[in-house]
Amino acid sequence: MPEREVKTESKLERLLARGEFVVTAEIGPPKHASADGIRHHARMLKDYVDATNITDCQTAIVRLSSIAAAVHILSCGVEPIVQMTCRDRNRIAMQSDLLGAYSLGARNLLCLSGDHQKFGNHPTAKNVYDIDSIQLINLMRRMRDEKKFFCGEEIKEHEPRFFIGAVANPFADPFEFRVMRLEKKINAGAEFIQTQCIYDMERFERFMEMVRERGLHERAYILAGVTPLKSWRAAKYLQTSVSGMIVPDEIVERLKKAEDPKKEGVEICIEQIRYIREHIPGVHGVHIMAIAWEEVVPEIVQRAGLHPRPKVE
């Protein structure tokens, strides 16, 4: 693949542009005001990933802010991908936070709708949803490339130049529209895409077929999401209780039969990464979401044959 144009200072973008198969992971900030855990995880992931997502009050639970956490991991030498949901901020707060995050050194941003507050620890909260994720992508692109605030006012200097990310969920419905919506995100300005955790490989392959038919893999970098499972109960929970997730029975069964389910969960994850990398064209990397299990990421990266990570000048 010819090298693509690089628009930002993001290390992740430079690696993707020169055709590297990238690895990203995820750190979930804590429900308290100490960054010790975040830094610990960052130091652990440092040599095994190219960048790390910082979730933004995931599942609508109050946690240390994603932008603050990004600064902590930057200080440990890890490049952050700041997640921003549309649930908690209006367009004024979003633009303000985008300026702030960039000034603090963040170079990657991932735009999401965000889980409904009903799932979190403040279900009586008011949600914002002033703009949606596609509009947020577009807002960021305009700030960077047109040097304009949403209102049209010019950003006279020092516009925030983020590498713009979005998510795609091949496992939500309506399936046929998922690729169309991904295309809308790319049209809006998304440059890299991280998918929901893949367990139903056949469906993901069908999704990627449609992505290739529309040429979307040549317009954005697609990172396939994987999540190692610790137990068959965890698999069952995702299968039955989380909207927009598909977990085939065979994965639940495999974990159920395993002598050491955690080990088996890691095995499955490594198999998935190898399969995706070797058999599915158009995928540019993996996004390992080891939820509350960050310490397993180095082993997965190593055994999946993705270590050492490439260097960037």
Next chain:
Amino acid sequence: MIVAQQKPLEEIARLINDCQKVLLVGCAGCVTVCLAGGEKETEFLASALRIKRQLEGNPLETVTFTCTRQCDPEYLLPLDNLIGDVDAVVSLACGVGVQYIAERYPHKWVVPALDTKFAGGSLEQGVWAERCGLCGNCILHLTGGICPVIRCSKSILNGPCGGSQDGKCEIARDVDCAWQLIYDRMKALGKLERLMEIMPPKDWSTARDGGPRRAVREDVIIDA
């Protein structure tokens, strides 16, 4: 219509704990249609409150009246003759009616007997559902006649989000995903390509975000 539901009897009783005589005012508009505050519900609530207070050894006197509409000042006129000696007015209208009574009678204590829920319609006998978010700038022509502003839990204008599964919203299995409905309808009408257009952020200044709203029709205003 405006859909409302009656507050629990205990709660209404608590609101008029310290009253000896109250005026209960029903409304023959929307709340009659949604069986929350019409003439029948007004009489029924008055009896229930009297019985409750009787049992508690603290009898309550009630007067009842049902206005044609509580949201038009002229229909409140008959209350002038009934309101004199009551300690409070219990309105069985939507929030609009409660405020109209409070405005007309500055020295009377007015309490709501209903919770005003939404602008919607009936699905079947006894079931109502929300249909309009009253945003002040209708976009139904863009979304196949299904409103994402109020029927999508996240008011997403470029949906559906990743929480849509089997036609249902992530918040509950019995809530339809508005964007699945929009998708199905646009597909059936052969207009799916229209959903590829990115809908720009909405101007919320026409909704409540712009401050309290007014609608004016100059041509029908009668000059004094």
